[in-house]
Amino acid sequence: RIDGARLWRALMDMAEIGATPKGGVNRVTLTEVDRAGRARFAEWCAAAGLSLRTDTMGNMFARREGRDPNRLPVMFGSHLDSQPTGGKFDGALGVLAGLEVMRTLDELGIVTEAPLELVNWTDEEGCRFGRAMMGSAVWAGVQPEAAIRALRDASGVTVAEALAAIGAEGAEPATHRPADAFFELHIEQGPLLEAGGEAVGIVTGAQAQVWFDIVLTGRDSHAGTTPPAARRDALAGAAEIVLLVERLMRECGELGRGTVGRLSVHPNSPNVVPGEVRFAAEFRNPSDAEIARLAREFPEQAAALAAARGLGIVVTPVFRVEATPFDAACVDLVREACRRRGLAAREMVSGAGHDAVHIARVVPSAMIFTPCKDGLSHNEAESITEDQAETGAQILFDVVLARANR
Amino acid sequence: RIDGARLWRALMDMAEIGATPKGGVNRVTLTEVDRAGRARFAEWCAAAGLSLRTDTMGNMFARREGRDPNRLPVMFGSHLDSQPTGGKFDGALGVLAGLEVMRTLDELGIVTEAPLELVNWTDEEGCRFGRAMMGSAVWAGVQPEAAIRALRDASGVTVAEALAAIGAEGAEPATHRPADAFFELHIEQGPLLEAGGEAVGIVTGAQAQVWFDIVLTGRDSHAGTTPPAARRDALAGAAEIVLLVERLMRECGELGRGTVGRLSVHPNSPNVVPGEVRFAAEFRNPSDAEIARLAREFPEQAAALAAARGLGIVVTPVFRVEATPFDAACVDLVREACRRRGLAAREMVSGAGHDAVHIARVVPSAMIFTPCKDGLSHNEAESITEDQAETGAQILFDVVLARANR
Ligand SMILES: NC(=O)NCCC(=O)O
Ligand SMILES: NC(=O)NCCC(=O)O
Numbered sequence: 001r002i003d004g005a006r007l008w009r010a011l012m013d014m015a016e017i018g019a020t021p022k023g024g025v026n027r028v029t030l031t032e033v034d035r036a037g038r039a040r041f042a043e044w045c046a047a048a049g050l051s052l053r054t055d056t057m058g059n060m061f062a063r064r065e066g067r068d069p070n071r072l073p074v075m076f077g078s079h080l081d082s083q084p085t086g087g088k089f090d091g092a093l094g095v096l097a098g099l100e101v102m103r104t105l106d107e108l109g110i111v112t113e114a115p116l117e118l119v120n121w122t123d124e125e126g127c128r129f130g131r132a133m134m135g136s137a138v139w140a141g142v143q144p145e146a147a148i149r150a151l152r153d154a155s156g157v158t159v160a161e162a163l164a165a166i167g168a169e170g171a172e173p174a175t176h177r178p179a180d181a182f183f184e185l186h187i188e189q190g191p192l193l194e195a196g197g198e199a200v201g202i203v204t205g206a207q208a209q210v211w212f213d214i215v216l217t218g219r220d221s222h223a224g225t226t227p228p229a230a231r232r233d234a235l236a237g238a239a240e241i242v243l244l245v246e247r248l249m250r251e252c253g254e255l256g257r258g259t260v261g262r263l264s265v266h267p268n269s270p271n272v273v274p275g276e277v278r279f280a281a282e283f284r285n286p287s288d289a290e291i292a293r294l295a296r297e298f299p300e301q302a303a304a305l306a307a308a309r310g311l312g313i314v315v316t317p318v319f320r321v322e323a324t325p326f327d328a329a330c331v332d333l334v335r336e337a338c339r340r341r342g343l344a345a346r347e348m349v350s351g352a353g354h355d356a357v358h359i360a361r362v363v364p365s366a367m368i369f370t371p372c373k374d375g376l377s378h379n380e381a382e383s384i385t386e387d388q389a390e391t392g393a394q395i396l397f398d399v400v401l402a403r404a405n406r
Numbered sequence: 407r408i409d410g411a412r413l414w415r416a417l418m419d420m421a422e423i424g425a426t427p428k429g430g431v432n433r434v435t436l437t438e439v440d441r442a443g444r445a446r447f448a449e450w451c452a453a454a455g456l457s458l459r460t461d462t463m464g465n466m467f468a469r470r471e472g473r474d475p476n477r478l479p480v481m482f483g484s485h486l487d488s489q490p491t492g493g494k495f496d497g498a499l500g501v502l503a504g505l506e507v508m509r510t511l512d513e514l515g516i517v518t519e520a521p522l523e524l525v526n527w528t529d530e531e532g533c534r535f536g537r538a539m540m541g542s543a544v545w546a547g548v549q550p551e552a553a554i555r556a557l558r559d560a561s562g563v564t565v566a567e568a569l570a571a572i573g574a575e576g577a578e579p580a581t582h583r584p585a586d587a588f589f590e591l592h593i594e595q596g597p598l599l600e601a602g603g604e605a606v607g608i609v610t611g612a613q614a615q616v617w618f619d620i621v622l623t624g625r626d627s628h629a630g631t632t633p634p635a636a637r638r639d640a641l642a643g644a645a646e647i648v649l650l651v652e653r654l655m656r657e658c659g660e661l662g663r664g665t666v667g668r669l670s671v672h673p674n675s676p677n678v679v680p681g682e683v684r685f686a687a688e689f690r691n692p693s694d695a696e697i698a699r700l701a702r703e704f705p706e707q708a709a710a711l712a713a714a715r716g717l718g719i720v721v722t723p724v725f726r727v728e729a730t731p732f733d734a735a736c737v738d739l740v741r742e743a744c745r746r747r748g749l750a751a752r753e754m755v756s757g758a759g760h761d762a763v764h765i766a767r768v769v770p771s772a773m774i775f776t777p778c779k780d781g782l783s784h785n786e787a788e789s790i791t792e793d794q795a796e797t798g799a800q801i802l803f804d805v806v807l808a809r810a811n812r
Contacts (some may be wrong), residue, residue: 083626083673083675083677083678084673084674084675085626085672085673085678085681125675125677126675126676126677127673127675127676127677127678130676132676132677188631189628189630189631190628190631190632191631191633191636207630209630211676219782219785220491220784220785220786221782221783221784221785222595222596222757222758222782222783222784222785223663223665223667223688223690223784224595224613224615224663224690224756224757224758224759225594225595225596225663225757225758225781225783226596226663226781227597227660227661227663228655228656228660228662228663229660230597230781233652233665235648235666235667235669236648236649236652236666238645239644239645239646239648239649240645240649242641242642242645243642243645243646243649246639246642249634250634254633254634254635255633256634257629257630257631257632257633257634259629259639259676259677259678259679260641260642260680261629261641261671261674261675261676261677261678261679261680262671262674262675262676263641263669263671263674264670264671264674265667265668265669265670266491267489267490267491267533268490268667268668268669268670269489269490269531269532269533269667269668269784270532270533270536270538270617270665270667270668270686270688271489271531271532271533271538271665271667271688271784272489272491272533272665272667272784273665273667273784274666274667275491275785280676282629282676282677284629284630350630351628351630351631352628352630352631353630375631375632375636376625376627376628377627377628377631378626378627378628378629378675378677378678378679379625379626379627379628379681380626
C-alpha cells in the first residue's frame, strides 16, 4: 500500500512554493516560482534514485529502470504549473502521487518488469501563453515546437525565452518515443464524484474543445466629446461578444461550456473610448459535431456583431482538441483496480483538458479522477481530503504495477 | 503679434518627450517621461526669466511680475501630462501658448500692470489614478489633498509616492490663493469648430460629469468543468453593465456620453471563469439634472444586473463635476478679442473636463478652443495646424493682456 501521509506531506510541501494568502497556489509556468517547484521535484527524484532527463520543452522525465531492458516504459504523471489563482492539487496531485508510487516500490523492494517514467509536463494550464497542455502537445506532435516556442505572453516574453530564463530547457528532443502506456491521476475539477459519493472516476475520455484569440479594433477617442454616433467602441463590441459566447454555451444545454476568461483593453484609460480589445474565447462539448459547429458559427456571429458597429475583427482559432476516447485496455486496468479495492467508482468523460488527452494520440493512455470539494478548481479554495488523495494514488500504484508487470 | 513658428517649435520639441511610433505622445502623469517634460518646461521658463514655484501636488507656477505690486495675478495655462495613447496638443497647447505669451511680451518690452502666472497643472488626464483634473481639483479645494495623495495606480503606487519618485513635489501649499483670472487655451477635442469652419471657440462653460469605480465579484472556476448553471461569471456580468452604460448614454440622445474606458479581469486566464472584474464608468451631459438622474439610476440598474447573476457588486462614485458656467466678464474678453481680430468664432460648451472647470470655482475663469482634425482626441492621430495653434495663442495673448492691463 502507498503511504497516504507521506503523499500528503509532499503535496503540502509543494504547495508552499507559490502559496497565496487565500490558501491557493500561484505557480504559473516558467516563472521563478515554477523554477523552485521544478527544483524541489528534481531533489525528490534524486533522493528516490530516479534518473532525470529534461527535454527542450522543459518536460521532465524521472526514470526507474525495470528488469527487462527490452520493455517499453510505463509512463505516468501530470503537471506542476498552476493557474495564477489556482489550487494546491490541480496537477500536483498526479505528479506527487507518481512520486509516491516510486517511493512505495522502493520500500517494498519491487523491481517492475518494464521501466517506469514519472513525468512533469510543462505548461499544462495555458494561462500564460494561451495554449493549454503545451508541453505534452509538442511531445505528442500535436503542436509544432518552433511555433510554440515563438508564442508570447502578455509582456512579450516568448516561450523560448521563458524556458531559458529559468533554465528549464533540457537536451532531449521534445518528441514522443515509444512507450507502453501513460496514466494520469488528477482531481475531477467538477462536481459529479462528490455528488454521487464515488471515491474514484474511471475516465473513459475527454471532451472536445476549441480556443480562439480575438482582436477587436475601434478607434480611441475622447469620452467627453465623442457623440454616440461617432463612437467605435471596441469594449462595447467585446461586451456583445462575451454575451454571445455565453448564449452559445447556453444553447448547448447543461453540457455546453463557453468562456471568455482573458480580456484586455487598450489604452485602458477611464476617459478614453477604447480603441482595441484583445480577448480569448473557448468552447467545450462532449460532441465533436457541436464543437465543429461552434468553430464555424462563433467567428461568423462575432464578425457580424463587429461589423454592425464598424469595428475591425480578427478571430484566430488557436487550438482545437477533438473528443478523445482513452485506450480501452488502459481504462480496463483502472476499472479492475477499483473493483479489486472495492471502491465505488463512476465512468466519466473529463470536462477539462489534460496532458493525457494529447499523449493518448501516441501512447495508450487513461486517467483516474479523485473527487474535489464542490467541484471547484481553478480557484484558490480548491480542496480535497487526505483520504481522497491516498485512494487516487493507490489506484495509480495498482494500475502502474499491473501494466508494468503484465 | 505672437510668433506662430516659435510656438510650433515648442510644441514639436515637447512632443518629442514621450513620442510614440504612431505620432502621438505617451507622457502619463508623474512618470519619468512626465519628469522630462516638466524639466524642459522649467528650462524654458528660466530662459524666459520667469520665477518658478511648485506646490505639494506638483502644480508648477511660472511668474512674470507686473508693474503694480498690489494687483492679483492673471493666471493661464493647462497641463503637460497626456493619455497613454494621447496626442501632441491636448494640454501642451495651453501651456506652450502661455509660454509664447510670455516670450512675446518680453520681445515687445511690455510690462503688464498685473503679474502673470503660467501654470502646468498635475495629472489633468486622470488616466493613471482615476481622477481627472487632479492637481487643479486639489488647488481649487474640490478634492481633499490627503485623500488624493493616497490614491493608487494599477500597480499600487500612490500619488504621494509618484510625486516623490520624480521629484515633482514643491514646497508651496496646494491651495488656491487670490487671483484675478484664469484663462485656458485648449484644443476642442470635438468636431463642432471644424464642421462650422470657425477658427475659435468661445467656451461659455463645461458640461456635468460623474465617474464611478465598479467591482464585480463572482467565483473563479474551471472553464471546462463548470456547468452553465453553476457559473458566477464576473466578466459576463461586466459585459451587461458595459452595454447598460452604452444604453443609458443613447437614451440621453446626441448630447449623452457614457463610457467604460478601463476594465480589468481577474485572474485573466483563458480557461478560468473570471471571479472578479474591476472597471470604471463615466457619464457626461450638459444638464446637471440628467447627470443627477444617472448618478442615481446607474448604480441601481447595475446592481440589479449583478444580483440577477448572483454576483457581488460595489459601485463607488469617485467624482462628480456639476455643469460649470465660466465667468461672464472673462468670456466677454474672449468674445471681444475674436471680434477685434475679425475671427469666425462659435460660443460653445466644453464636452471634456478641463482644469479651468475646477479653477472656475475659486477664480474667474474662461476658455478658448481651437479646432482639431476630425474632432479626434485621446488618440495618437490627434492633430491641429500651425495656423490654428497660432490663432488660439494670439487670442490668449490678447485676453491676458487686456485683463492684466484693465
Ligand atoms: N486540468 C486543467 O485544469 N487543465 C487546464 C486546461 C484546460 O483548461 O482544460
Ligand atoms: N481635456 C481632457 O482631455 N481632459 C481629460 C479629462 C476629461 O476626461 O474630461
